[in-house]
Amino acid sequence: MQVSQAVNALFVILAGSTLPVAADEIAPRPYRLESYPDAIAAALEVKEKQLSVAIQNVHAQPFYLIVPSLNRWEPGSIVKIAFNGGDDALLDQLAVEASEWTKPGRANLRLQFKDASGNYLRWTPADNSYVAEIRVAFQSGAQGGYWSHVGRNSIDRNLAGGNPGEASLNLDSFDKSLPPDWxxxxxxxxxxxxxxxxxxxxxTGGCDFRFEDDPGYIPTKNAQGWFINDSNNRRPGLYTYLGGYANYWPKWKVDNNLRSIAVSSAYLVGTFDRISIMKYFFDASMFSAGENSPCYTKTENLVLSPQDAQGAAAAYPAAPSAIEAILSTQKKTLSEILSSSQVSGALRQSLQLNLDRLQ
Structure with a gap:
C-alpha cells in the first residue's frame, strides 16, 4: 500500500461496472473509470505545481516524505465524518466499513460519526464552518462517481471540495441502492x-497496462456504445477503450490515471501489494501479459490486506514518542516551507493554518 497525500490531479477512483454483456463481445468487461470532477482536478494540479517549487529547500525530512506527511491527520486525533443524504441504516453500514481502518493495531485515529445526542453528523451546501473534516455525498452527474480527497485536502478551502459546504468524498447513488461491491x-x-x-x-508493481490497440484493430462498438473486439478478435487498447463510452478520456488522462508514478515528493512508495484494497480489480485483457501480469488478481480485493493494516499503523502510530516525532517534523517542515519566498498567497494561507493548528 502507498501512504500518500493527494496534491496531484492524478488521483482518481476506479470502479468496474457490472453491466451485462457477452463474455466474447468485449476485451475487458465494461469499465467506467471515475476521476475527480474537473474543478477538483484543476485545483489540485495548481496546488501541486506551487508546492513542488516551495519545498525545494526543506531540510526537516527527506524530500520524498514531505508531501505525504504534511497532509496526514495527526495520529491519535479525532476525524469527524458527516453525511449529506442517506438514512441511518445506510450510514450504519458505511460507519462499520470506514472503521475497518482504525481497528486495534491499525490507524491510531478515532472516527466520529455522531454528535453528543447520538445522531449522525450532517453537512449541507449552506455550511460556512466545518461540521466534519470528511464530508460524504451521494451525488450523481457532474459531481458524481466514486472519489475522495486524500487526507487534509478535504479541509483546504483553496481547493474545490475542500470547503465546509462541499463534498470531500462521493459515493454515487449509494443512497438509492448499493452496488454489489459497495x-x-x-x-x-x-x-x-x-x-x-x-x-x-x-x-514497483509492474502493472503492464495494454494501452495500444492490437495491430490492425478496426474500431468496433456494441449496441451500448462500448468499444469491443473487431471481427478478427483484435482488441481495443485502453487509449481507445477509455476514450469512448462511457469514460471519454483523452490520452493524457489515461496516462495520468493508470501509468505508474515515479518516486517523487508526492509519494511514499512501499513494496507492491497486489491484494491491497487500494488496488482496484482489472480484467486480464487490460494487461499486456494477461493473467501473467504481476498486477493481475483473479478476484477483486474486498477487504483490507495485511499490508494495508501495517501501512495504516505505520502512518498513524500509537506510541507517544512516534506521535511526537511526527508532529515535530510536521511543524519544522511547515516552518521551512513558509520561510520560502516561493510560497503563493493561497498556498501560504493553507500551510499557515496547518502550522497554527499544530502549534
Missing part, C-alpha cells in the same frame, strides 16, 4: 480520505 468501494474511498493512494500506480 463494501470494497467504501473501504477504498475512506482509505483515500485517511491519506492512502492507489496501489496500481505503485512503480
Amino acid at each position: 463494501k470494497a468501494v467504501s473501504l477504498h474511498e475512506f482509505g483515500h480520505a485517511l491519506g492512502f493512494q492507489h496501489e496500481h500506480q505503485n512503480p
Whole structure:
C-alpha cells in the first residue's frame, strides 16, 4: 500500500461496472473509470505545481516524505465524518466499513460519526464552518462517481471540495441502492480520505497496462456504445477503450490515471501489494501479459490486506514518542516551507493554518 497525500490531479477512483454483456463481445468487461470532477482536478494540479517549487529547500525530512506527511491527520486525533443524504441504516453500514481502518493495531485515529445526542453528523451546501473534516455525498452527474480527497485536502478551502459546504468524498447513488461491491468501494474511498493512494500506480508493481490497440484493430462498438473486439478478435487498447463510452478520456488522462508514478515528493512508495484494497480489480485483457501480469488478481480485493493494516499503523502510530516525532517534523517542515519566498498567497494561507493548528 502507498501512504500518500493527494496534491496531484492524478488521483482518481476506479470502479468496474457490472453491466451485462457477452463474455466474447468485449476485451475487458465494461469499465467506467471515475476521476475527480474537473474543478477538483484543476485545483489540485495548481496546488501541486506551487508546492513542488516551495519545498525545494526543506531540510526537516527527506524530500520524498514531505508531501505525504504534511497532509496526514495527526495520529491519535479525532476525524469527524458527516453525511449529506442517506438514512441511518445506510450510514450504519458505511460507519462499520470506514472503521475497518482504525481497528486495534491499525490507524491510531478515532472516527466520529455522531454528535453528543447520538445522531449522525450532517453537512449541507449552506455550511460556512466545518461540521466534519470528511464530508460524504451521494451525488450523481457532474459531481458524481466514486472519489475522495486524500487526507487534509478535504479541509483546504483553496481547493474545490475542500470547503465546509462541499463534498470531500462521493459515493454515487449509494443512497438509492448499493452496488454489489459497495463494501470494497467504501473501504477504498475512506482509505483515500485517511491519506492512502492507489496501489496500481505503485512503480514497483509492474502493472503492464495494454494501452495500444492490437495491430490492425478496426474500431468496433456494441449496441451500448462500448468499444469491443473487431471481427478478427483484435482488441481495443485502453487509449481507445477509455476514450469512448462511457469514460471519454483523452490520452493524457489515461496516462495520468493508470501509468505508474515515479518516486517523487508526492509519494511514499512501499513494496507492491497486489491484494491491497487500494488496488482496484482489472480484467486480464487490460494487461499486456494477461493473467501473467504481476498486477493481475483473479478476484477483486474486498477487504483490507495485511499490508494495508501495517501501512495504516505505520502512518498513524500509537506510541507517544512516534506521535511526537511526527508532529515535530510536521511543524519544522511547515516552518521551512513558509520561510520560502516561493510560497503563493493561497498556498501560504493553507500551510499557515496547518502550522497554527499544530502549534
